[in-house]
Amino acid sequence: MLAFTLRRAIQAIGVMIAVGIISFSMFRFAGDPVNQMVSMDTSGAERAAIRQSLGLDDPVIVQFGRYVANAAQFKFGISYQFRLPVTNLLMERMPATLELAICATIFAMLGGILMGVYSALRRDTLLAHAFQAISLIGISLPTFLIGILLIYLFSVTLGWLPSFGRGDVVHIGWWTTGLLTLSGLKALIMPSITLGLFQMTLIMRLVRAEMLEVMRTDYIRFARARGLTTRAIHFGHALRNTLVPVITVAGLQFGSVIAFAIITETVFQWPGMGLLFVQAVQNVDIPIMAAYLMMVSLIFVTINLVVDILYTIVDPRLRSTVSRAH
Amino acid sequence: MTDTVLSVRSLQVEFASRRGTLRAIDGVSFDIAKGEVLGVVGESGAGKSVTGLAVIGLIDPPGRIAGGEIHLAGTRIDNLPPEEMRRVRGKRIGMIFQDPLTSLNPLYKIGDQIVETIRTHLNLSELAARRRAIDLLAEVGIPAPEKRIDGYPHEFSGGMRQRVVIALAICAEPELIIADEPTTALDVSVQAQIISLIKRLGRDHGTAVMLVTHDMGVIAEASDRVAVMYAGRVAEIGPVQAVVKNPLHPYAKGLMGAIPTLAGEDKRLVQIPGSMPRLSAIPRGCSFNPRCAFAFDRCRVERPEPLAQGAQSVACHLYDNAPAESAA
Ligand SMILES: Nc1ncnc2c1ncn2[C@@H]1O[C@H](COP(=O)(O)OP(=O)(O)OP(=O)(O)O)[C@@H](O)[C@H]1O
Numbered sequence: 268m269l270a271f272t273l274r275r276a277i278q279a280i281g282v283m284i285a286v287g288i289i290s291f292s293m294f295r296f297a298g299d300p301v302n303q304m305v306s307m308d309t310s311g312a313e314r315a316a317i318r319q320s321l322g323l324d325d326p327v328i329v330q331f332g333r334y335v336a337n338a339a340q341f342k343f344g345i346s347y348q349f350r351l352p353v354t355n356l357l358m359e360r361m362p363a364t365l366e367l368a369i370c371a372t373i374f375a376m377l378g379g380i381l382m383g384v385y386s387a388l389r390r391d392t393l394l395a396h397a398f399q400a401i402s403l404i405g406i407s408l409p410t411f412l413i414g415i416l417l418i419y420l421f422s423v424t425l426g427w428l429p430s431f432g433r434g435d436v437v438h439i440g441w442w443t444t445g446l447l448t449l450s451g452l453k454a455l456i457m458p459s460i461t462l463g464l465f466q467m468t469l470i471m472r473l474v475r476a477e478m479l480e481v482m483r484t485d486y487i488r489f490a491r492a493r494g495l496t497t498r499a500i501h502f503g504h505a506l507r508n509t510l511v512p513v514i515t516v517a518g519l520q521f522g523s524v525i526a527f528a529i530i531t532e533t534v535f536q537w538p539g540m541g542l543l544f545v546q547a548v549q550n551v552d553i554p555i556m557a558a559y560l561m562m563v564s565l566i567f568v569t570i571n572l573v574v575d576i577l578y579t580i581v582d583p584r585l586r587s588t589v590s591r592a593h
Numbered sequence: 594m595t596d597t598v599l600s601v602r603s604l605q606v607e608f609a610s611r612r613g614t615l616r617a618i619d620g621v622s623f624d625i626a627k628g629e630v631l632g633v634v635g636e637s638g639a640g641k642s643v644t645g646l647a648v649i650g651l652i653d654p655p656g657r658i659a660g661g662e663i664h665l666a667g668t669r670i671d672n673l674p675p676e677e678m679r680r681v682r683g684k685r686i687g688m689i690f691q692d693p694l695t696s697l698n699p700l701y702k703i704g705d706q707i708v709e710t711i712r713t714h715l716n717l718s719e720l721a722a723r724r725r726a727i728d729l730l731a732e733v734g735i736p737a738p739e740k741r742i743d744g745y746p747h748e749f750s751g752g753m754r755q756r757v758v759i760a761l762a763i764c765a766e767p768e769l770i771i772a773d774e775p776t777t778a779l780d781v782s783v784q785a786q787i788i789s790l791i792k793r794l795g796r797d798h799g800t801a802v803m804l805v806t807h808d809m810g811v812i813a814e815a816s817d818r819v820a821v822m823y824a825g826r827v828a829e830i831g832p833v834q835a836v837v838k839n840p841l842h843p844y845a846k847g848l849m850g851a852i853p854t855l856a857g858e859d860k861r862l863v864q865i866p867g868s869m870p871r872l873s874a875i876p877r878g879c880s881f882n883p884r885c886a887f888a889f890d891r892c893r894v895e896r897p898e899p900l901a902q903g904a905q906s907v908a909c910h911l912y913d914n915a916p917a918e919s920a921a
């Protein structure tokens with residue numbers, strides 16, 4: 268178990284180094300950073316001094332080593348636009364993105380599992396067919412369009428929910444949360460649905476397919492032959508076996524939820540990392556772009572690792588093969 | 594017979610398909626008495642599993658019981674409402690399937706699965722059920738049951754898992770056990786142990802056992818009576834000694850010829866030429882007639898009904914001495 272975790276952790280570090288190379292090379296392709304920092308009339312000597320102080324004259328390898336060493340300590344340099352440390356900017360924006368992503372995932376999991384189980388167990392009902400239709404819409408409509416439609420309906424037409432922003436937030440240490448105020452909660456609803464809808468349809472389809480598959484297995488047939496109640500069979504046995512792959516997928520998808528939050532945050536002017544990233548792209552603010560890439564990758568990799576470990580906890584077969592094989 | 598546990602009368606099972614209704618079981622009748630083991634043999638597709646599933650009420654749509662009656666210790670069970678039938682399953686009828694590797698839910702400890710089944714059927718506390726589970730594991734021959742009860746299915750070998758499955762099947766003291774090829778998926782070395790375990794449990798608890806198998810050796814060894822099935826019907830049924838030594842039905846004769854001798858000098862199985870008809874193309878008259886060396890005119894038009902021949906019962910025109918209603 269420990270060896271397994273360790274091996275996965277080493278793999279994760281490998282991935283992060285690869286991402287580091289990509290984000291480091293962004294600086295090289297985006298032209299001379301000194302030009303971004305100085306005005307037109309800065310003298311050549313001053314430019315050279317800045318180059319010197321930034322270490323831009325060192326060999327690439329040395330620069331990369333320094334970049335990685337800094338990144339490992341969450342030092343990503345100074346934003347060109349804001350003249351503030353990138354790390355501070357990201358940390359300030361992170362709670363908004365994480366709260367949004369978590370709410371969207373919870374929405375997607377609850378909705379997806381409920382709808383998926385229902386449409387597997389009551390396959391031929393009208394409602395099951397309706398769920399299938401909804402899932403098709405959810406998969407085919409682009410996120411921004413769903414967001415705009417929601418805004419049009421609930422903000423513009425009905426005036427029930429705010430069309431942008433996070434509402435009032437409460438500070439808890441460095442973290443800011445919108446979960447403790449009414450306006451914060453109201454502001455969360457539409458962005459969460461927008462961001463989670465695609466995941467929800469994905470989970471619903473997965474749950475439905477897995478559940479149908481599980482219901483055909485021998486152990487379900489044997490459970491029925493043992494006279495267990497329908498409830499015990501459906502929710503004790505079939506659902507639990509269905510959830511193993513579902514948890515994996517939902518967990519792995521959490522990374523993409525954060526990545527896709529860029530679009531939702533733009534539509535709803537949600538003050539998260541995604542919005543910061545979009546602004547950074549518009550202003551060619553490479554340090555923010557590079558740091559964002561690193562942060563999102565780190566989240567991805569961490570989730571992968573956690574899911575792998577969780578997986579072995581849920582499924583006893585893996586637990587012992589893992590400890591036996593390593 | 595006063596001690597009849599299971600009585601199946603003129604059972605018919607049909608499956609609706611796109612090309613019409615297929616009758617998989619067509620008029621099967623047999624009884625099993627308390628403590629008796631009825632062996633059921635027949636080629637693949639003869640309807641052995643479907644018969645067992647019909648008895649325990651697990652024929653799923655598009656299949657259905659289309660006719661006949663099934664009685665368990667005097668009560669009719671084939672027309673029970675689903676919830677009542679569920680309470681019969683596991684409580685009064687225990688089932689053992691072919692593959693112990695896939696019969697247990699891999700995510701639950703075997704003890705939890707046994708306790709769950711016990712508590713579904715018997716009014717016991719968690720602790721009492723657990724104690725009973727340990728006793729059951731001991732009874733089916735699992736060493737150190739108080740430790741193994743907390744193991745997961747994958748931690749058991751195939752033979753041990755089948756023992757767990759058997760413990761699950763008997764955990765509420767059923768009157769009838771249906772074992773559908775319980776050893777087919779197992780190592781040869783453990784097959785005999787599992788069969789003798791089932792036989793012993795049946796004897797100790799007075800349970801009636803329906804033992805489906807392909808293995809004529811198992812039949813000869815474990816069963817009291819044997820039913821030979823062919824194309825959804827019972828071709829012959831009778832005491833095992835009689836049917837094995839002196840089969841009457843031409844198909845049974847062919848099958849019994851297929852028993853490898855104990856000494857093992859002739860392992861080649863005698864093959865009956867041809868193969869069993871598909872359900873969509875069951876011949877008129879006796880369904881065996883295209884393959885039967887004794888077939889005569891009547892066999893091609895009239896379906897043979899079971900006839901008593903001493904302790905045996907055989908569905909074959911050869912044994913019908915009454916004059917046939919001739920078509921002329
Ligand atoms: N769900 C089903 N739908 C349609 N036909 C079925 C279904 N289940 C069984 N049958 C048909 O019923 C017939 C009897 O099948 P059954 O499984 O009882 O055979 P069997 O004697 O148990 O064979 P085997 O020795 O291979 O287990 C076969 O022709 C089979 O195709």
Ligand code: SF4
Nearest residue numbers: 879882885892909910
């Ligand atoms: S009834 Fe005729 S065809 Fe059928 S087994 Fe008897 S002799 Fe053969």
Ligand SMILES: [Mg+2]
Nearest residue numbers: 641642643773
């Ligand atoms: Mg079968």
